[in-house]
Amino acid sequence: MDIQLSMSHLFILMLGWSSIAVPVDAAMRHISQCRICHLCHLGETPPDGSSGISPDEAGSGTVSVIGADSATASSTTDVAVTSALGRHLMKSRARTLSQASSDAEDRSRGRAGATFRVTAHRRKRRVPAYDPELDPTVPIQFKPSSYRPRRQTEMASLPVCDECYGCRQNLTLISESTVFLNNTYTSEMGATSSWIFRTQTNMTPSGDAVVKVYCLPVPKRVGGQPPTCNPLRIAEIMKLLMALDKLSQDCGFMDLIPRMWLAPVLGVLPGVGYPVDWWGLWMEYVEGISLENFLYRGIPRRLPLETIADMFNNRLNKTRIVKGAIFDLLTSQCDRHAQNLFLQEDGNLKLIDNESCLQHMWRNCGFDSVMVPTTQKQEIIRLANQYVNKLPTLTGQPQVPRFDADPQLLLDYRCYLPEGREQMGTEYPPPIDKCLRNIASMAPKEVAKFYGFPDVRVAANLHTRATDMITRGYEWAAKYGHPQNAEAKRYRFQPKCCSLHINRTHFACGHAWKPSFELPLGNPFTGREWDKDRPDPGTYVGGTFPEDGDVGGNVAEASASTQSGP
Ligand SMILES: Nc1ncnc2c1ncn2[C@@H]1O[C@H](COP(=O)(O)OP(=O)(O)OP(=O)(O)O)[C@@H](O)[C@H]1O
Ligand SMILES: *[C@@H]1O[C@H](CO)[C@@H](O)[C@H](O)[C@H]1NC(C)=O
Ligand SMILES: *[C@@H]1O[C@H](CO)[C@@H](O)[C@H](O)[C@H]1NC(C)=O
Ligand SMILES: *[C@@H]1O[C@H](CO)[C@@H](O)[C@H](O)[C@H]1NC(C)=O
Ligand SMILES: *[C@@H]1O[C@H](CO)[C@@H](O)[C@H](O)[C@H]1NC(C)=O
Numbered sequence: 001m002d003i004q005l006s007m008s009h010l011f012i013l014m015l016g017w018s019s020i021a022v023p024v025d026a027a028m029r030h031i032s033q034c035r036i037c038h039l040c041h042l043g044e045t046p047p048d049g050s051s052g053i054s055p056d057e058a059g060s061g062t063v064s065v066i067g068a069d070s071a072t073a074s075s076t077t078d079v080a081v082t083s084a085l086g087r088h089l090m091k092s093r094a095r096t097l098s099q100a101s102s103d104a105e106d107r108s109r110g111r112a113g114a115t116f117r118v119t120a121h122r123r124k125r126r127v128p129a130y131d132p133e134l135d136p137t138v139p140i141q142f143k144p145s146s147y148r149p150r151r152q153t154e155m156a157s158l159p160v161c162d163e164c165y166g167c168r169q170n171l172t173l174i175s176e177s178t179v180f181l182n183n184t185y186t187s188e189m190g191a192t193s194s195w196i197f198r199t200q201t202n203m204t205p206s207g208d209a210v211v212k213v214y215c216l217p218v219p220k221r222v223g224g225q226p227p228t229c230n231p232l233r234i235a236e237i238m239k240l241l242m243a244l245d246k247l248s249q250d251c252g253f254m255d256l257i258p259r260m261w262l263a264p265v266l267g268v269l270p271g272v273g274y275p276v277d278w279w280g281l282w283m284e285y286v287e288g289i290s291l292e293n294f295l296y297r298g299i300p301r302r303l304p305l306e307t308i309a310d311m312f313n314n315r316l317n318k319t320r321i322v323k324g325a326i327f328d329l330l331t332s333q334c335d336r337h338a339q340n341l342f343l344q345e346d347g348n349l350k351l352i353d354n355e356s357c358l359q360h361m362w363r364n365c366g367f368d369s370v371m372v373p374t375t376q377k378q379e380i381i382r383l384a385n386q387y388v389n390k391l392p393t394l395t396g397q398p399q400v401p402r403f404d405a406d407p408q409l410l411l412d413y414r415c416y417l418p419e420g421r422e423q424m425g426t427e428y429p430p431p432i433d434k435c436l437r438n439i440a441s442m443a444p445k446e447v448a449k450f451y452g453f454p455d456v457r458v459a460a461n462l463h464t465r466a467t468d469m470i471t472r473g474y475e476w477a478a479k480y481g482h483p484q485n486a487e488a489k490r491y492r493f494q495p496k497c498c499s500l501h502i503n504r505t506h507f508a509c510g511h512a513w514k515p516s517f518e519l520p521l522g523n524p525f526t527g528r529e530w531d532k533d534r535p536d537p538g539t540y541v542g543g544t545f546p547e548d549g550d551v552g553g554n555v556a557e558a559s560a561s562t563q564s565g566p
């Protein structure tokens with residue numbers, strides 16, 4: 001320690017010498033010493049020729065814990081990373097300590113975080129509320145403080161820097177254009193308020209990665225609200241996503257789902273210069289464009305129908321469609337629409353994932369994916385949105401279903417089963433089969449522990465589904481298994497359409513195809529009873545399946561309800 005300190009003194013001395021040439025004010029600041037930094041140079045030391053103010057000497061008192069290591073750590077990146085991590089740890093500890101007396105203006109604090117504290121206060125006299133921050137068994141990547149920005153009041157005293165150093169990532173906006181089949185596409189901004197960037201990493205072979213940063217107190221759209229920020233909740237979502245990543249590795253879905261990991265981010269928001277110095281969700285960068293972009297957008301125009309038909313008829317990777325349908329049902333995905341499905345030029349698909357799965361967040365959704373039959377999203381592909389959602393028409397006449405064929409009909413796994421089989425049943429690709437059996441053999445508690453799910457309820461949902469899929473088969477699990485959709489949102493299996501044909505200006509099914517236009521009774525939004533002042537176009541009770549007869553359904557229901565979790 002003695003040696004380190006003296007080395008750091010030496011270093012500061014050297015900085016002192018070099019700054020004789022330039023006024024002290026002109027010395028370049030470390031990113032941690034700027035409220036805003038317009039150009040942040042990568043690296044632990046200022047770029048060639050500039051003098052620097054190291055994070056520990058700026059004297060504003062905000063980052064006093066850095067000490068010697070940041071000055072001595074400049075030689076190898078390994079050391080630099082360790083020291084930055086140590087610095088981060090200290091900072092988060094400092095934040096935690098000051099949390100109790102935190103000021104009300106802190107925009108970065110989430111509503112539920114506040115509620116949590118209130119609850120904690122109320123329960124004080126009995127058991128102290130559980131605080132993951134104080135639990136020594138919770139690793140840093142799951143600590144809420146890892147996702148909490150520095151307080152704005154603390155930063156207010158720092159200057160705006162034109163240039164600074166110390167950044168580790170060059171963050172760029174992801175919404176730049178992508179060229180796909182010689183057409184240009186702008187990627188979607190994402191509906192939620194988290195920021196998503198493209199940047200570099202040494203964790204992937206390509207060196208490319210995407211990082212999602214929560215809690216950046218800057219609105220994504222001009223005039224918009226800054227994102228709400230609830231670090232406690234984010235830490236829990238990160239735990240869920242890491243469990244899903246483990247599941248994906250364990251069951252062999254890595255070809256379909258980008259790998260995810262958690263790591264610190266140190267960079268600035270492009271165009272704004274706001275420093276990001278907390279943890280983010282990192283993902284492999286997925287080549288290609290969303291299916292939504294492919295089907296409906298593109299600059300100068302959407303691709304010709306011939307190109308789209310060729311992609312769907314001849315190039316789509318069939319193995320991945322079957323796997324995607326398995327993954328989405330197994331993990332009860334509730335938000336699998338064309339924006340979350342990525343298509344690559346060679347016809348391979350990737351699923352961009354998010355937390356709306358296993359009923360972790362959306363408790364009133366069992367599963368909803370364009371790839372899984374019986375769901376509303378798939379029914380919309382077959383019949384059109386206004387029809388499935390039973391929307392009123394201007395004329396007062398009933399809605400009419402779609403007359404053309406949506407290319408997404410070809411995402412139906414039944415088109416790609418071996419030997420022309422109609423059902424997947426219990427025949428899964430061997431690694432998936434093995435993994436489902438393994439999940440089914442454990443108790444929900446063990447499943448939670450094995451994958452690291454944030455709670456047993458979520459693990460129980462996976463356990464129930466895996467058990468159903470392995471014992472009763474895929475179709476049974478979709479029709480009768482749990483988590484389950486409300487009756488008004490449980491659709492029947494319909495005839496499949498497996499090829500596209502172009503009829504002048506629109507797509508038609510390439511073979512004889514007669515979908516029925518029937519809908520379940522009830523309100524398609526709430527899943528509850530029909531409550532509009534016009535007739536319900538629904539004709540059957542959702543969740544009943546004529547092919548199983550009365551018995552099939554009843555037996556199924558009885559056993560499903562005994563199996564269902566809490
Ligand atoms: N791993 C990735 N590789 C490449 N692009 C990605 C990746 N993840 C996300 N994107 C792009 O960023 C956009 C927004 O991402 P994402 O869907 O995760 O954000 P979101 O705010 O959760 O949006 P939504 O709620 O609509 O899903 C995506 O539509 C996609 O274009
Ligand atoms: C970051 O990347 C952009 C685009 O690749 C580039 O123009 C810019 O110079 C880079 N910035 C730094 C600080 O490296
Ligand atoms: C894209 O354009 C180039 C040159 O114009 C052409 O050689 C290539 O075949 C095109 N690729 C596709 C997929 O259309
Ligand atoms: C289709 O996907 C499977 C599974 O990921 C993969 O093994 C195969 O190579 C892919 N086929 C093509 C043509 O890319
Ligand atoms: C996933 O998508 C849904 C809806 O598009 C959104 O509400 C949710 O926040 C997203 N989750 C993540 C982790 O981005």
Ligand SMILES: *[C@@H]1O[C@H](CO)[C@@H](O)[C@H](O)[C@H]1NC(C)=O
Nearest residue numbers: 501502503504505506508509
């Ligand atoms: C093509 O579409 C028209 C309606 O636009 C329809 O009348 C006709 O039967 C269709 N032809 C074929 C071959 O599908």
